[in-house]
Amino acid sequence: MTRSALHLTRASALRLTLIALIAGCALAPAALATTQPPRASLTDIENDVMCTSCREPLAVAQSPQADSERAYIRGLLAQGLTKRQIEQNLVAQYGEAVLGKPPASGFNLTVYVLPPVILAAGIGILLFTLPRWRRRARTAPDRGSAPPTGFDPAEAARLDQELSQFRG
Amino acid sequence: MRRFAIPALAVAVAAGLLALLGFGVAKLGSSSSIDASVARGNYPPAPHQQAKLPILGGSGSESLADLRGKVVVLNVFASWCGPCLAEAPILEKEQRQIVKDNATILGVTYLDNSSASEAFVRQQHISYPVLRDVSGNFVRSFGTTGVPETFVINRQGRIVALQREQLAGTWLQQTVQRVLTERS
Numbered sequence: 480m481t482r483s484a485l486h487l488t489r490a491s492a493l494r495l496t497l498i499a500l501i502a503g504c505a506l507a508p509a510a511l512a513t514t515q516p517p518r519a520s521l522t523d524i525e526n527d528v529m530c531t532s533c534r535e536p537l538a539v540a541q542s543p544q545a546d547s548e549r550a551y552i553r554g555l556l557a558q559g560l561t562k563r564q565i566e567q568n569l570v571a572q573y574g575e576a577v578l579g580k581p582p583a584s585g586f587n588l589t590v591y592v593l594p595p596v597i598l599a600a601g602i603g604i605l606l607f608t609l610p611r612w613r614r615r616a617r618t619a620p621d622r623g624s625a626p627p628t629g630f631d632p633a634e635a636a637r638l639d640q641e642l643s644q645f646r647g
Numbered sequence: 648m649r650r651f652a653i654p655a656l657a658v659a660v661a662a663g664l665l666a667l668l669g670f671g672v673a674k675l676g677s678s679s680s681i682d683a684s685v686a687r688g689n690y691p692p693a694p695h696q697q698a699k700l701p702i703l704g705g706s707g708s709e710s711l712a713d714l715r716g717k718v719v720v721l722n723v724f725a726s727w728c729g730p731c732l733a734e735a736p737i738l739e740k741e742q743r744q745i746v747k748d749n750a751t752i753l754g755v756t757y758l759d760n761s762s763a764s765e766a767f768v769r770q771q772h773i774s775y776p777v778l779r780d781v782s783g784n785f786v787r788s789f790g791t792t793g794v795p796e797t798f799v800i801n802r803q804g805r806i807v808a809l810q811r812e813q814l815a816g817t818w819l820q821q822t823v824q825r826v827l828t829e830r831s
Contacts, residue, residue: 543729573758589667
């Protein structure tokens with residue numbers, strides 16, 4: 480192996496080590512996150528659950544029931560429960576209506592199924608109609624340059640004459 | 648013919664969406680039918696009588712059907728509700744009066760967590776049975792949208808009177824007396 484080739488290999492090895500280190504630092508929190516569930520906070524949960532009597536997100540609800548629900552969540556947080564456990568506990572206490580996103584079953588399925596179906600239908604209609612509109616536009620005569628139909632040359636001459644009188 | 652295919656499709660989709668919206672709204676139900684029937688004196692049967700609800704602070708469950716033959720004053724409440732707090736002593740006092748006449752107050756918690764409800768029952772020295780309606784389906788079948796609400800159910804399981812707001816002691820006494828004395 481020549482001297483320059485050896486130098487190149489060392490440089491490559493150094494670069495690879497650096498890349499591995501940076502990647503390790505970047506992925507460490509993600510790896511931690513997968514092994515340890517994130518610690519829940521009231522703000523985080525408030526955004527995802529509803530005040531069941533006022534039918535609005537708990538984060539914005541101001542009512543005695545909302546205050547009671549917040550106090551209950553604070554109690555669960557103090558027990559060290561995860562967000563998922565707290566949500567399950569809330570469903571056991573208040574029913575599924577407490578969840579901001581309804582469960583994907585029964586009539587609630589429409590919430591998840593309808594938007595993509597409507598989007599797909601819209602795209603489908605556009606894909607079907609746009610080429611036809613473009614084809615029609617291409618084949619249509621250029622109305623700007625076409626002489627007006629049914630316009631007698633004698634009448635045209637008379638029109639020009641009358642217009643010239645106005646122009647002075 | 649093909650000219651009309653896309654507009655027809657669009658109209659069909661719009662009609663479908665409207666039908667879906669109508670179905671969803673209709674599913675929400677309405678309280679007006681029970682109120683109107685009671686006002687006409689055409690007493691409707693209490694809905695969901697077979698529905699078993701868990702007993703607050705205890706094991707097991709109970710349904711309205713289990714209480715058939717009794718006059719039942721069904722009171723929907725929550726611990727966080729101020730008017731519910733105000734009417735709790737009235738209901739407890741009435742319970743002590745009517746229990747000997749084969750009648751009972753039956754509390755049902757709505758939109759409330761069990762620990763708060765249990766604390767409420769302890770603090771108000773409530774002696775009548777209290778059930779929990781976690782899903783809210785039982786309570787909503789009565790057209791309930793808030794708390795407190797009270798329904799007086801006769802021995803045949805029919806709703807004969809109701810209050811969709813905080814009740815007054817005189818109303819409760821007079822109504823229950825009337826139902827207790829009606830021919831069975």
